[in-house]
Amino acid sequence: MKEQILEVLKAHFGSGESPITDDTHLMDDLGGDEFDIVDVFMQLEEKLNISIPEEETFDVMTVSQLIEVVGKHVQSD
Amino acid sequence: MFSQIKLVLFFVMLMGAGGGLWYVQHLKSENEILTLNNAKLEGAVQEQQALIEQQLRDIETQQNINKQISENNAKLNKDLNLANEKFNKVNASGERRDIGALAVAKPKSIQRIEGRREQQRVRCFEIAQGSPLTEEEFNATKKSQINAECTNIANPNYVPY
Numbered sequence: 742m743k744e745q746i747l748e749v750l751k752a753h754f755g756s757g758e759s760p761i762t763d764d765t766h767l768m769d770d771l772g773g774d775e776f777d778i779v780d781v782f783m784q785l786e787e788k789l790n791i792s793i794p795e796e797e798t799f800d801v802m803t804v805s806q807l808i809e810v811v812g813k814h815v816q817s818d
Numbered sequence: 819m820f821s822q823i824k825l826v827l828f829f830v831m832l833m834g835a836g837g838g839l840w841y842v843q844h845l846k847s848e849n850e851i852l853t854l855n856n857a858k859l860e861g862a863v864q865e866q867q868a869l870i871e872q873q874l875r876d877i878e879t880q881q882n883i884n885k886q887i888s889e890n891n892a893k894l895n896k897d898l899n900l901a902n903e904k905f906n907k908v909n910a911s912g913e914r915r916d917i918g919a920l921a922v923a924k925p926k927s928i929q930r931i932e933g934r935r936e937q938q939r940v941r942c943f944e945i946a947q948g949s950p951l952t953e954e955e956f957n958a959t960k961k962s963q964i965n966a967e968c969t970n971i972a973n974p975n976y977v978p979y
Contacts, residue, residue: 755910769960772979775931776905779924780915795926802962 742789742815743808749784750804753777763805778802785811935967942968 750761754771767773782798791814801807905917921928958964958973965972
């Protein structure tokens with residue numbers, strides 16, 4: 742699952758100079774905006790065939806938070 | 819006989835003088851009418867000239883308005899393109915983001931973001947009207963810390979990357 746998340750992030754934000762790690766910030770390090778985060782969640786929902794309540798995505802800012810939220814639904818779905 | 823001729827000549831002269839007098843009176847009368855007509859025509863010419871001048875001024879005003887509308891249109895198009903680039907930007911894979919589709923699929927998220935942006939816009943007006951920057955605004959150097967609506971005035975230490 743983590744690999745798939747990283748694939749989506751790389752496809753969306755580009756590979757960049759430094760590798761994407763758990764601590765990577767979606768806005769500060771990858772240059773995204775709030776709409777990008779919503780977009781990434783939509784792409785992940787489609788790719789992993791899951792559905793994530795919007796409220797759970799509101800405060801996601803780092804890759805580790807993203808993995809945590811998506812992980813809950815991949816395991817439970 | 820001779821006196822009869824004199825009488826006829828007298829009447830002829832009298833009629834000639836009368837005719838001459840009538841002719842002069844008629845000319846005077848016509849001259850007065852022509853003078854009045856001329857005055858009317860001159861008045862009409864002046865009115866026409868004033869009207870033409872007014873029309874020229876109106877045309878100039880209309881041209882200025884058209885110019886302003888063109889400039890406003892150009893500015894609006896520029897703003898629209900900027901907004902389009904901002905909201906529907908292209909990702910690293912070359913796919914264009916569709917903000918409308920996002921809003922339909924994730925309305926709460928988009929509404930929340932727009933609510934925050936609206937607060938930032940209000941803050942932009944406050945700063946533009948002289949409100950001092952907060953320490954947080956002044957020291958913001960990361961994208962997640964900035965006011966995205968007016969970074970240039972709200973976050974002087976932020977360098978886009």
